[in-house]
Amino acid sequence: MRKTPEFEDCFAELISLPSVSCVNPEHDQSNRRVIDVLANWLDALGFACEIMPINDSPEKCNLIARLGGGQTEQNSGLVLSGHTDTVPYDANGWNTDPFKLTKKNENYYGLGTADMKNFFPIIVEALERLSDVKFSKPITVVATADEESTMSGARAIQQANKPLGRYCIIGEPTGLIPRHMHKGIIIEKIHIQGYSGHSSDPSLGNSALEGMNDVLNALRRWRDELQTEFQNDKFKIPVPTLNLGSIQGGDSANRICANCELLMDLRMLPGMELEPLKQKLYRIVNDTLAGSGLKVEFNSLFNGTRPMQTSTDSEIIKISEKVTQQISSSVAFGTEGPFFNDMGLETVILGPGDIHVAHQPNEYLQINRIEPSINIISKMMNHFCASK
Numbered sequence: 001m002r003k004t005p006e007f008e009d010c011f012a013e014l015i016s017l018p019s020v021s022c023v024n025p026e027h028d029q030s031n032r033r034v035i036d037v038l039a040n041w042l043d044a045l046g047f048a049c050e051i052m053p054i055n056d057s058p059e060k061c062n063l064i065a066r067l068g069g070g071q072t073e074q075n076s077g078l079v080l081s082g083h084t085d086t087v088p089y090d091a092n093g094w095n096t097d098p099f100k101l102t103k104k105n106e107n108y109y110g111l112g113t114a115d116m117k118n119f120f121p122i123i124v125e126a127l128e129r130l131s132d133v134k135f136s137k138p139i140t141v142v143a144t145a146d147e148e149s150t151m152s153g154a155r156a157i158q159q160a161n162k163p164l165g166r167y168c169i170i171g172e173p174t175g176l177i178p179r180h181m182h183k184g185i186i187i188e189k190i191h192i193q194g195y196s197g198h199s200s201d202p203s204l205g206n207s208a209l210e211g212m213n214d215v216l217n218a219l220r221r222w223r224d225e226l227q228t229e230f231q232n233d234k235f236k237i238p239v240p241t242l243n244l245g246s247i248q249g250g251d252s253a254n255r256i257c258a259n260c261e262l263l264m265d266l267r268m269l270p271g272m273e274l275e276p277l278k279q280k281l282y283r284i285v286n287d288t289l290a291g292s293g294l295k296v297e298f299n300s301l302f303n304g305t306r307p308m309q310t311s312t313d314s315e316i317i318k319i320s321e322k323v324t325q326q327i328s329s330s331v332a333f334g335t336e337g338p339f340f341n342d343m344g345l346e347t348v349i350l351g352p353g354d355i356h357v358a359h360q361p362n363e364y365l366q367i368n369r370i371e372p373s374i375n376i377i378s379k380m381m382n383h384f385c386a387s388k
C-alpha cells in the first residue's frame with residue numbers, strides 16, 4: 001500500500017510552497033515548509049529524519065534523512081541530494097501561476113519544476129516502487145537550503161562533518177545526461193577612488209580612470225598567465241576565463257576622474273582554488289596601484305562557487321553512464337557538488353530538468369522525463385544499496 005501521495009500531488013505540493021532564496025533580504029524566504037513536507041513523506045517511508053537549522057535559524061534548514069544500513073555502514077551507500085530553494089521570479093513574465101503546477105503542452109510549468117523540486121517526488125516514487133526491496137546499504141536523502149544564494153546549507157552540512165555515504169547524485173537540471181565536472185566562478189567589484197580637479201592642471205587631482213587602466217592591463221597579463229598554466233581539454237573552453245564585464249567612471253571630459261568601478265568574473269578549472277585566487281587578484285590590484293595615492297575597495301558580489309571534478313573511473317560515473325546510455329561530460333553552471341566531493345563522496349550531477357529553462361519565467365519540465373528519471377533513480381538505488 002502506498003505511504004505517500006501520488007507523484008503529481010507531491011510535485012504540486014512542493015511547487016505550491018514558496019522557498020525563494022536571495023542575497024537581497026527583500027526577496028529571501030524560509031524553506032522550512034518544504035523541509036517539513038519532505039520529512040513527513042520520508043518518515044512515512046521509514047526514514048530517520050534529521051532537520052538541521054542553519055545558523056540557529058528555524059527558518060532555514062537542511063534535511064538529512066536515512067533509510068537502511070547499520071552504524072558500521074555509515075560511510076557507504078547512496079546519497080540523493082537536492083536544493084529546496086528557487087531563485088526569485090518575475091511575476092509579469094509568467095503565463096501561469098508560478099506556484100501552481102500546471103500541465104500544458106506535455107510539460108509541467110511552475111517555479112522550480114526544472115531547478116529542481118522535481119527530484120524529491122521522483123525519489124519518493126522510486127522508493128514506493130521499491131518497497132519490497134531490502135536495502136543493506138543506506139539511502140540518504142539530503143535537502144538543502146540556499147543553494148541559489150549563499151550555499152549556506154551545503155556549507156553547514158560540510159561543517160557538521162557527519163558521514164553521509166559513499167556516492168552522491170545531485171538532481172540538478174542536466175537533461176538526464178550525467179555530468180562529473182564544472183568550472184568554479186568568482187564575481188568581483190573593484191572600486192578605485194582618486195579625487196577630481198580641473199583637467200587643465202593634472203596636479204589638482206588623481207585620476208581613478210588612469211589607475212583602472214593600469215589595473216585592466218595587469219588583469220589581462222594575469223589572464224594570459226592563468227591560461228598558460230591551467231588547461232583541461234575536457235571542457236569546451238579548455239582554459240580559465242577572466243571577463244572584464246562592466247566599467248563605469250568619471251562624469252565629464254574636463255574633470256579629472258575621481259571614481260572608477262569594474263565588474264569582472266573569473267571562471268576557474270578544477271584544481272584552481274577559490275580563496276587563493278581571490279587573494280591573488282587583490283594582491284595584483286594593490287601592487288599595481290601601490291604608490292599612486294589611489295584608494296581601492298573590493299566587493300565579492302557573491303560567495304563564489306568552486307570547481308568540481310569526479311573521476312570518470314568512479315563507480316558512480318560508470319553506473320550513471322550505463323543506466324542513462326549517455327557519456328558523462330561537463331556543465332557550465334555551479335552546484336553543491338564540490339562540498340560533497342570534499343566530504344569524500346563521489347558525486348554525479350544528474351537530473352531531468354533542462355538548464356536553459358531554469359531561472360526564467362515559464363520554467364517547465366517535460367512530462368516524458370519523469371518515467372525515465374524514476375527508472376534511473378531506482379536502478380541506482382538497487383545497484384548501490386540493495387542486498388545482493
Ligand SMILES: [Zn+2]
Nearest residue numbers: 083115116172
Ligand atoms: Zn539548481
